[in-house]
Amino acid sequence: MKISLPSMPSLYVISFLCQACAEIHRIGGHVLDKSIVQRFALSLIEKVISIYKNFLSTREASGAQVSEKGILQVLLDIRFAADVLSGGDFKVNEELSIKLKSKSAFRRKQDHIQTKSAVRDSVDGLIYSFSQKLDPIDWLTYEPYLWENERQSYLRHAVLFGFFVQLNRKYTDTIQKLPTNSESNIMRCSVVPRFKYLPISAPALSSRGNSGKPITAASNDITSRSSWEAYTNGELSQKGLSNSLSCESKGLSNIEVSVHLKSKLADAPMCCHWL
Numbered sequence: 001m002k003i004s005l006p007s008m009p010s011l012y013v014i015s016f017l018c019q020a021c022a023e024i025h026r027i028g029g030h031v032l033d034k035s036i037v038q039r040f041a042l043s044l045i046e047k048v049i050s051i052y053k054n055f056l057s058t059r060e061a062s063g064a065q066v067s068e069k070g071i072l073q074v075l076l077d078i079r080f081a082a083d084v085l086s087g088g089d090f091k092v093n094e095e096l097s098i099k100l101k102s103k104s105a106f107r108r109k110q111d112h113i114q115t116k117s118a119v120r121d122s123v124d125g126l127i128y129s130f131s132q133k134l135d136p137i138d139w140l141t142y143e144p145y146l147w148e149n150e151r152q153s154y155l156r157h158a159v160l161f162g163f164f165v166q167l168n169r170k171y172t173d174t175i176q177k178l179p180t181n182s183e184s185n186i187m188r189c190s191v192v193p194r195f196k197y198l199p200i201s202a203p204a205l206s207s208r209g210n211s212g213k214p215i216t217a218a219s220n221d222i223t224s225r226s227s228w229e230a231y232t233n234g235e236l237s238q239k240g241l242s243n244s245l246s247c248e249s250k251g252l253s254n255i256e257v258s259v260h261l262k263s264k265l266a267d268a269p270m271c272c273h274w275l
Helices: 012-028 034-062 068-084 085-088 092-102 103-130 136-156 208-250 254-274
Strands: none
Touching: 012 034, 012 068, 034 068, 034 085, 034 103, 068 085, 068 103, 068 136, 085 103
């Protein structure tokens, strides 16, 4: 059995709430006091309730009938607007708070609960009046699925209407999920797989028989190279010393001796490279 139910509020309801959030943002919503936004939300939800009550009374007076799909959409719209603007129920009126300073804490709490429940009672009464236009058995079948769609729509629009949602966030324990209907126009992104960790390979160890040869060859190479460098350095130092003594014996100046030694040392790497 396939049941067609609205899954999101009407366009005019979303546009109405978006314009209200844009107005708050225009005057600097990040610096407004919370009580101001609560009072604004309360005035909006009271206006929404009065509009739907006038709509219902006008339809009943004229005898015009509303289709079943239309009533279901109206029910979702009322519940959605009431949930988004539910922060207005916790209004703290400045004039009321001044008058209640002399009252006891229990009386203040009781007045606060009565102020909070007044709007919710109006919304529940309005939902009940519209639900009476439906078949009772059909409404019992539709109700849990309709309210589940409304909760999912509330979670999807929580960021868009953040100025009002932050006053009283609802359905925090509800898991947000995408609609599984194949006719939905919501594009679903594919799940991106996680990158696996790169494997760390252990160094390859050669066998014991072959491991000694490269080490021996390398050690022999290092020993021969160091001995050759020591030999060449000793030979060059001896040649430089003998040349300097011969130059001094010949009566050459210190400048000529240094030039002579530099020329000999410059020729030494060329000889080592050729050897």
